[in-house]
Structures are given as C-alpha cells and as structure tokens.
Amino acid sequence: xxxxxxxxxxxxxLNREYMTQENKKEIAVFGGGCFWCIEAVFxxxxxxxxxMPGYAGGTTKDPTYQDVSNGTTGHAEVVRIEYDPESTxxxxxxxxxxATHDPTTxxxxxxxxxxxxxxxxxxxxxxxxxxxxxxxxxLNESGSRVVTAVEPLDVFYEAEEYHRDYFVKNTSAPYCQVxxxxxxxxxxxRFHELLK
Numbered sequence: 001x002x003x004x005x006x007x008x009x010x011x012x013x014l015n016r017e018y019m020t021q022e023n024k025k026e027i028a029v030f031g032g033g034c035f036w037c038i039e040a041v042f043x044x045x046x047x048x049x050x051x052m053p054g055y056a057g058g059t060t061k062d063p064t065y066q067d068v069s070n071g072t073t074g075h076a077e078v079v080r081i082e083y084d085p086e087s088t089x090x091x092x093x094x095x096x097x098x099a100t101h102d103p104t105t106x107x108x109x110x111x112x113x114x115x116x117x118x119x120x121x122x123x124x125x126x127x128x129x130x131x132x133x134x135x136x137x138x139l140n141e142s143g144s145r146v147v148t149a150v151e152p153l154d155v156f157y158e159a160e161e162y163h164r165d166y167f168v169k170n171t172s173a174p175y176c177q178v179x180x181x182x183x184x185x186x187x188x189x190r191f192h193e194l195l196k
Contacts, residue, residue, distance in 0.1 A: 024084060024085065024086060025049060025082055025083065025084060025085075026082075026083060026085050026090070026124075026125075027080055027081065027082050027083070027124055028080075028081045028083065028090060028093050028124070028128065029056060029078050029079070029080050029081070029121070029122035029123075029124065029153050029156060030042075030078060030079055030081070030093075030097045030120070030121055030122075031056070031057070031076035031077060031078040031079075031117075031118060031119065031120040031121075031122070032097060032100070032101030032102075032103070032109060032119050032120075032148075033077070033101050033109025033110065033112050033117045033119075034077060034109065034112050034117065034179070035053035035054070035077040035078060035079055035159065035163065036053070036163065036166040036167060036175070036176075036180065037100075037101070037109075037179060037180050037183055038053075038077075038078070038079045038097075038100075038101070039051050039052075039053050039079050039164075039165070039166065039167065040166075040167035040168075040176075040180050040183070040184060041096065041100045041183055041184065041187055042079060042081050042093070042096070043165075043167075043168075044184065044187060044188075044195050044196060045083075045088055045092075045093070045096065045191075045194050045195060045196065046087050046088060046194060046195060046196045047083045047084045047085075047086075047087030047088030048081055048082075048083050048088070048196075049082045049083055049084060050081075050082045051079050051080070051081050051082075052079060052080045052082075052158055052159070052164070053077070053078070053079050053158075053159040053163045053164060053166075054077075054078055054079070054080055054156050054157050054158045054159045055068050055073075055075040055076070055077065055078065055156075055157045055159065056075060056076060056078045056122050056153060056154070056155065056156045056157070057074060057075055057076045057078070057120060057122065057151060057154075058073040058074030058075030058076075059073065059074045060072075060073035060074070060075065062157060063075050063157060064160070065159065065160055065163065068116050069114075069116065071114040071115055071116055073116075074115065075116060075157075076115070076116055076117070076118050076120050077116050077117065077159075078120070078122065078156070080156050080158075081093065088194065090127075090128055090131055091131060091135070092194055094121075094131060094132060094135050095135075095191075096187065096191055096194065097121070098135065098139065098146075098148075099186070099187075099190060099191070100183050100186060100187055101119060101183075102119075103119045103136075103139070103144070103146045103147065103148045104144060104145050104146060104147060105119070105147065106118070106147050110179065118149065119146075119147060119148040119149070120148060120149045120150075120151060121148060121149070121150045121151070122151055122152065122153035122156075123150060123151070123152060123153065124153050129150060129152070132148075132150045133150055136148060136150070167180050
C-alpha cells in the first residue's frame with residue numbers, strides 16, 4: 001500500500017486522515033538502519049498506535065525489499081509511526097530516534113551499509129521539519145556531528161508482510177539477539193517513562 005503526502009501538506013489526504021482534531025493521531029517517519037530495529041524500538045513506546053516498516057525517499061515506483069536492498073532505488077528503510085500526540089510528543093519520538101541509532105555515520109548502521117540504511121527524518125508537517133532541524137542543531141552544538149537528513153515525505157510504501165513485527169515473530173533469531181535486544185535494553189534503561 002502507498003501513502004502519498006504530496007507538496008501541499010495542509011491539503012494532503014494523509015494529513016487529513018491522521019492529523020484532524022477528531023481522531024487525534026499524527027504520523028512520524030524515520031529511517032536509521034534496518035527497519036526491523038526501528039520498528040521494535042518504537043513499538044515499545046506509549047502513544048504508538050501502529051508502527052509500519054516500509055520504504056521512502058526513492059524514485060522507483062512500488063519498490064520491493066530486493067529492489068531497495070540492491071541500493072539502486074534511492075529508498076531508505078523506514079518506519080511510519082502513527083501516534084497519539086496526547087500520549088507522546090514528536091520531541092519524545094525524536095529523542096528516542098537519535099538515542100537508538102548512530103546519526104553520525106553516513107549510509108551505515110553497524111554492519112548494515114548502503115544508502116538504504118541512511119539516517120533520515122521524513123517530515124509530514126512544517127512543525128516536524130522545524131523540530132527536527134532544531135534537535136539536530138542542539139546535538140551538533142553539544143559536540144555531535146549529525147548527518148541525519150531532514151526531507152519532506154512524498155510517498156511511503158509499506159514493506160512486505162514478512163517484515164512486519166519481525167522482532168516479535170523472530171525473537172530468538174541471531175540478528176534479534178545480537179542487534180535488536182541491545183537497542184531495546186538501552187531504550188528501557190534510558191526512557192522507561194516513555195514505555196508502554
């Protein structure tokens with residue numbers, strides 16, 4: 001399934017569906033390495049209604065995991081987080097995002113190398129763009145060298161079914177034990193007040 005944002009964020013179907021006062025939902029889209037990791041992290045947060053792995057930021061229409069893994073489509077592996085802003089703020093999501101991946105490496109997270117693993121924030125509102133840029137500026141002022149890109153979301157493509165809830169379905173897999181579990185341990189130690 002595709003989600004379109006388009007250039008006019010105030011009139012997009014995505015914003016009308018998710019950002020009305022009636023249903024009080026918003027969306028955030030982050031890329032920071034393998035989407036299995038990011039999905040597992042954000043599924044732990046209170047206020048997270050759904051977390052969907054997928055692809056954004058590329059030029060190929062309807063990309064597959066194989067296409068994106070080849071690094072030729074321009075897409076990043078990302079997650080689309082539908083959240084309740086009364087339970088968690090976008091600032092909290094940004095804080096967790098920056099703390100649970102390395103935003104200082106270009107096109108790399110651990111052993112995952114390529115543009116599909118880049119650190120990127122796809123904003124869906126002007127406020128998200130402003131907040132993301134401000135946090136990056138603050139991190140850089142504290143001595144970090146953040147390379148995270150901040151870009152408008154155009155199209156989000158949902159990942160294939162077998163990628164969804166990967167950690168929950170594969171907790172004993174070596175990747176989950178070696179890569180995802182340490183991220184979740186860090187999350188629990190540093191952000192227990194934000195967890196479900």
